[in-house]
Structure formats: C-alpha cells, structure tokens
Amino acid sequence: MxxxxxxxxxxxxxxxxxxxxxxxxxxxxQQHAIDGPLPVFAPALKARLTFPMAWTPQIKDLPAWRAAGRAKLWEATLQERDDTPFAPQVIATQDRGSYVARQVVFNLTATSRVRALLLVPKAPGPHPAALLLHDHGGRFDIGKEKLIAPWGDSARETAARTWADKYFGGRMPGDELARRGYVVLAADALGWGDRGPLTGDAQQALAANFFNLGSSLAGNMALEDLRAAAFLAALPEVDRRHVAALGFSMGALRAWQVAALSDAITAVVAVNWMATTQGLMVAGNNQLRGSSAFQMLHPGLLRYLDYPDVASLAAPKPALFFAGAADTLFPLPSVQEAYAKMARVWSAWHAADKFETRILPGGHAFPVAAQDEAYGWLDRRFGRRD
Known part of the structure; x- marks a missing residue:
C-alpha cells in the first residue's frame, strides 16, 4: 500500500x-457544555445581544422608529392579524352598589371564545376604562379572579381572597377601580381559570407544541391582550380616549407590551416587571428556570430589542412603572438601568413628564398605598379629579 x-x-x-x-x-x-441552565458559551451569546433596533440619539424620526419596532415585535409573536367579530353575550350579572359586575362571553380570537369579568359603573357614561392583566404566580386555578372578585363559585371566591391578601393588601384592584368610576375588564390567559387546566411542569410542553404548530405561547398571549384591548375600547360605556392597561408581575409585562402594540391603549401602569436582559440572565434568577419564562419570550426578539426597548414603543403615552426595592425577581440595579433607558425615549418625544417610576420599599407586591397612587395618577392623566 x-x-x-x-x-x-x-x-x-x-x-x-x-x-x-x-x-x-x-x-x-468540549466535554462539559452545560453550566446549570445555561450553555457554557452563554457569555459569547450575550455579547451578541446589541439590540440594534433600540432607540439612540441619532434617531430623529421617532414615529418611523416606533413603527419599525412595533412591526418587529409583531413579527416575533408569530401571530396573524385577527378581526373576528367579538359577538359578546352577558350571561350573569351582580349588583355591587355603584357598579354592576357582568360575566361576558365573547370571541377573544378566531379560535377562542372566552368568559371574562366586566365591571361597569351605574353612573352615566362614557367612562374611562382599564384592561387588567393578571400575573403568573404559579397558580392556575384563577386568572381574571386574581383582579376582580368572582361570584357563584365558592372555591374561586376563596382563592381570590387569598391572592388579594397575599399581593394586594386584601383589596381586589379591579373592584376598587370600578368604585372610582372605571369600566374594568379582565380575562383569563390561556391555561388559567376557565382556560386550563395547566400546571407548572406542563408549560414547557405546551410552549414546545405551540412551536410545533407554527405559533408561539407568548405570541398567543400578546394577540389575546391586543384583542381584549380592542374589545374594551369598543364598548359603548367606554370613553375610548381614556383606556389604560394595568398589570402586576407577568401582567405588568403584558400591560407595557399591549401598550406598545395597541392604539386602543392610551396609558399604562406596570407593577413589578421590568429589567434588562443582562440583569435578568444571572444565576438564581427566575428567568433562567424555563417553564414560566416561555409565557414571556418571543422567538428572536432579543436579537433586536431589549425589554425596556419594547416598552418604550409605548411612548409618548403616559406610563407609570413600579418596582420593589426588595423584589428578588427583578434586581434593582437592572430595573433602574431599564428605567433610565426608557426615560430617554420619552424625553426624545418631548414627553418626559408622561413617564414616571416608583421604587417601593417592599418586594413583589402591589400594596394598597401604591394602588391608590396609581389610580390617582390615572385620574390625573385622564383629566379626572384625584
């Protein structure tokens, strides 16, 4: 040879x-390629996250920048536009003094007809309105009931009271807004309340199968929130110039996201969900644990826009953001970095006075004092008496 x-x-x-x-x-x-929940080359991947579509001082055409960012966000949701008629039907009511609670069934999307809770003041309208967006919390038996008191279901009534005691100082946020003269809507995200059952462990398979179906779990949530905002704004009792999105925890992400995507939303209150990607991708953070993170991650979006960049697409709408100084889910230095980045965008729109932030002394909660501040802020922004 x-x-x-x-x-x-x-x-x-x-x-x-x-x-x-x-x-x-x-x-x-390479013999050991996994370091906890991350690949060992995670630092190299992080270094590639330069967020090239983020606002910079060199960008002068702000409407064009916002339109491009909104289009990229929508593209990342993997959803199609949906103009299905809502076809609402009220199936139950309860008198709550100065307002009426309704259970209303409507077409949230072309594929999902859902039951929502709707609170309507008795006084003559039209009224300002608030789309309330519930949190994750690892509890799936209630969704809309985390924010509006349910009735006719003792198990959910008890669960709602427990949740309110834990996170909202014993108060149902939606009912308080209705007492103040707001029309309030809350619906279940997919997997919560009527739309379960879902468990923590099952989330990962659900998210994977959305991808198998050419869709996205987080994108479906974004589409549904967009549609809920449109439904609320179109109600005859609502002053469509004054429609806020308000959410806590995962609901806060949903609130600033729908404010970025939807012209129906004219103000936003977001409580305990904002930070930078770099600040969240650290050892021990909840963002690294998978499962529930799929509800909040759009494929490929972080190659273009960071979380504060996406929220900034809502500018120059009035926006109020809360964070807890002791909130371990969202490290304060990262929160403050995100807030500073967002503030620069509102300033570029000559709307610095419309962007406000608050750092609360506690942790992951929306206490009564903060609620009162948020509702008073909304009243002022909507030209109502505090």
Whole structure:
C-alpha cells in the first residue's frame, strides 16, 4: 500500500509534527457544555445581544422608529392579524352598589371564545376604562379572579381572597377601580381559570407544541391582550380616549407590551416587571428556570430589542412603572438601568413628564398605598379629579 504523499520519506518530519499536533488538539474538545441552565458559551451569546433596533440619539424620526419596532415585535409573536367579530353575550350579572359586575362571553380570537369579568359603573357614561392583566404566580386555578372578585363559585371566591391578601393588601384592584368610576375588564390567559387546566411542569410542553404548530405561547398571549384591548375600547360605556392597561408581575409585562402594540391603549401602569436582559440572565434568577419564562419570550426578539426597548414603543403615552426595592425577581440595579433607558425615549418625544417610576420599599407586591397612587395618577392623566 502506498503511503499518502504527504507522509513519504522527504516529508516524514512534517507528518510526525501533524500527528503530534492532532493528538494534542484531540484532548482539547468540549466535554462539559452545560453550566446549570445555561450553555457554557452563554457569555459569547450575550455579547451578541446589541439590540440594534433600540432607540439612540441619532434617531430623529421617532414615529418611523416606533413603527419599525412595533412591526418587529409583531413579527416575533408569530401571530396573524385577527378581526373576528367579538359577538359578546352577558350571561350573569351582580349588583355591587355603584357598579354592576357582568360575566361576558365573547370571541377573544378566531379560535377562542372566552368568559371574562366586566365591571361597569351605574353612573352615566362614557367612562374611562382599564384592561387588567393578571400575573403568573404559579397558580392556575384563577386568572381574571386574581383582579376582580368572582361570584357563584365558592372555591374561586376563596382563592381570590387569598391572592388579594397575599399581593394586594386584601383589596381586589379591579373592584376598587370600578368604585372610582372605571369600566374594568379582565380575562383569563390561556391555561388559567376557565382556560386550563395547566400546571407548572406542563408549560414547557405546551410552549414546545405551540412551536410545533407554527405559533408561539407568548405570541398567543400578546394577540389575546391586543384583542381584549380592542374589545374594551369598543364598548359603548367606554370613553375610548381614556383606556389604560394595568398589570402586576407577568401582567405588568403584558400591560407595557399591549401598550406598545395597541392604539386602543392610551396609558399604562406596570407593577413589578421590568429589567434588562443582562440583569435578568444571572444565576438564581427566575428567568433562567424555563417553564414560566416561555409565557414571556418571543422567538428572536432579543436579537433586536431589549425589554425596556419594547416598552418604550409605548411612548409618548403616559406610563407609570413600579418596582420593589426588595423584589428578588427583578434586581434593582437592572430595573433602574431599564428605567433610565426608557426615560430617554420619552424625553426624545418631548414627553418626559408622561413617564414616571416608583421604587417601593417592599418586594413583589402591589400594596394598597401604591394602588391608590396609581389610580390617582390615572385620574390625573385622564383629566379626572384625584
């Protein structure tokens, strides 16, 4: 058998060197590629996250920047536009003094007809309105009931009171807004309340199967929130110039996201969900644990826009953001970095006075004092008496 030409006698020293080099490099290969929930090359991937579609001072055409960012966000949801008639039907009512609670069934999308809770003041309208967006919290038996008191279901009534005691100082946020003269709407996200059952462990498979179906779990939520905003704004009792999105925790992300996507939303209150990607992708943070993170991640979006960049697409709408100084889910330095980035965008719109932030002394909660401040802020923004 003939030796390869490069290993014939005159080239034997070179062949030996190549063999030695091959043996040396043969010991130098990736043997441990996973570090906890991350690949070992995560720092290299992080370094690529430059967010090229974020606002910079060099951008002068703000409407064009916002339109491009909104289009990129919508593209990342993997959803199609949906103009299905809502076809609402009230199936139950309850008198609550100055307002009426309704259970209303409507077409949230072309594929989902849902039951929502709607609160309507008795006083003559039209009224300002608030789309309330519930949190995740790892509890799926209630969704809309986390924000508006249910009736006719003792188990959910008890669960709602427990949730309000834990996160809202014992008050149902939606009912308080209705007492103040707002029309209030809350619906279940997919997997919560009527739209379950879902468990923490099942979320990952659900998200994967959305991808198998050419869709996205987070994108479906964004579409549904967009549609809920349109439904609320179109109600005859509502002053469509004054429609707020308000949410806590995952609901806060939903609130600033729908404010970025929807012209129906004219103001936003977001409580305990804002930070930078770099600040969240740290050891021990909830964002690294999978499962529930799928509800809030659009495929590929972070290659273009960071979380505060997406929220900034809502500018120059009035926006109020709350964070807890002791909230372990959202490290305060990262929150403050995100707020500073957002403030620059509102300033570029000459609307610095419309963007406000509050750092609460506690953790992951929306206490009564903060609620009162938020509702008073909304009243002022909507030209109502505080």
């Amino acid at each position: 003939r030796r390869p030409s490069h290993c014939r006698r005159p080239f034997r020293p070179l062949c030996a060197l190549a063999l030695a080099a091959g043996l040396a490099h043969g010991q130098d290969y």
